Amino acid sequence: MYFDQFNVVKLITIQVFLGDWSVTFTNSSMMMVLAVTIFWLLLEGNRLIPNRWQFIIEFLYINIHSVVQDNLGKVGQKFFPFVLCLFIFIAMLNILGLFPYVFVPTAQIVITLGISLSIIMAVTLLGFFNFKLNFLSILMPGGVPLVLAPFLVVIETASYLIRAISLGVRLAANISAGHLLFAILSGFAFNMLSNGMIILSFLPMSIMIFITLLEIMVAVIQAYVFCLLTTIYLGDTIALH
Numbered sequence: 001m002y003f004d005q006f007n008v009v010k011l012i013t014i015q016v017f018l019g020d021w022s023v024t025f026t027n028s029s030m031m032m033v034l035a036v037t038i039f040w041l042l043l044e045g046n047r048l049i050p051n052r053w054q055f056i057i058e059f060l061y062i063n064i065h066s067v068v069q070d071n072l073g074k075v076g077q078k079f080f081p082f083v084l085c086l087f088i089f090i091a092m093l094n095i096l097g098l099f100p101y102v103f104v105p106t107a108q109i110v111i112t113l114g115i116s117l118s119i120i121m122a123v124t125l126l127g128f129f130n131f132k133l134n135f136l137s138i139l140m141p142g143g144v145p146l147v148l149a150p151f152l153v154v155i156e157t158a159s160y161l162i163r164a165i166s167l168g169v170r171l172a173a174n175i176s177a178g179h180l181l182f183a184i185l186s187g188f189a190f191n192m193l194s195n196g197m198i199i200l201s202f203l204p205m206s207i208m209i210f211i212t213l214l215e216i217m218v219a220v221i222q223a224y225v226f227c228l229l230t231t232i233y234l235g236d237t238i239a240l241h
Contacts, residue, residue: 007109027103028111035092039085056158060088063225068150071231072238079234086115087227094219106174106222109169119230120161126237137240167229174222178215179196185211 012025042053064087068080090106097104105111129134138148139156189204 009103013144025065028108030103031103031105035096038096039088039092053180060084067228070237071228076231076234076238079231081229083231083234086224090115090163090170090171090226091220091223094223095216096173097179097201097217098215104175104179106171109172112168112172113165114168116171117164119167119233120164122234123237126234131162131235131240134240135236138236163229163233164184167226171222171226178211178218182208182211182215 009027010024011027011030014023014025023114039124041160042057056132059085067075068083072079093106096102097107124135127138131137139153139160141152141156184206185204189208192204
């Protein structure tokens with residue numbers, strides 16, 4: 001019952017050809033389109049004296065720019081638009097998922113792994129494009145005895161590949177765990193109210209208020225952590241370590 005909120009529901013199915021090919025628009029697709037639409041509307045502000053939404057966007061702009069500047073330097077500023085859009089997109093999906101009866105795509109490990117795998121593949125391709133075969137030197141730490149080299153290459157290769165998994169799983173696990181906890185507490189409070197235990201129901205309801213505030217912070221923090229790690233990984237395309 002508690003996992004019903006994570007079910008992907010088909011909304012519209014369009015046959016592309018006469019065969020079995022079709023395009024399906026799901027609740028996950030709808031939320032991502034909605035997030036992009038809200039994101040586009042929020043970036044429309046150009047007032048000299050910013051309103052509330054424009055102030056939030058400018059605040060995010062400054063902070064993400066600082067993250068890119070600190071980790072990638074001046075050369076890495078070309079990645080700033082990508083990191084900023086990625087942060088707002090993930091944060092918007094996380095926050096929209098806090099509303100009742102709203103599907104949250106970032107709780108689906110397929111979505112988060114798709115984003116993280118795409119990032120790692122892009123980092124790898126850019127690394128080879130910029131450094132050719134020298135990019136493989138990131139798999140061999142400097143100053144290591146040759147006897148340990150084969151073992152360290154295997155370990156570093158596994159660590160590099162696990163980046164994609166850990167980046168996506170971390171986001172999906174944190175978002176889905178928070179939603180499951182909120183669903184369990186809300187169901188517990190509803191059962192108390194249904195059975196006439198109004199006074200006792202104040203305890204789970206007060207915990208739900210705290211969990212809601214916590215989930216809002218988690219939604220933003222997880223998007224920030226995702227983009228921070230992405231920025232660190234993009235650093236391998238600028239300078240070999």
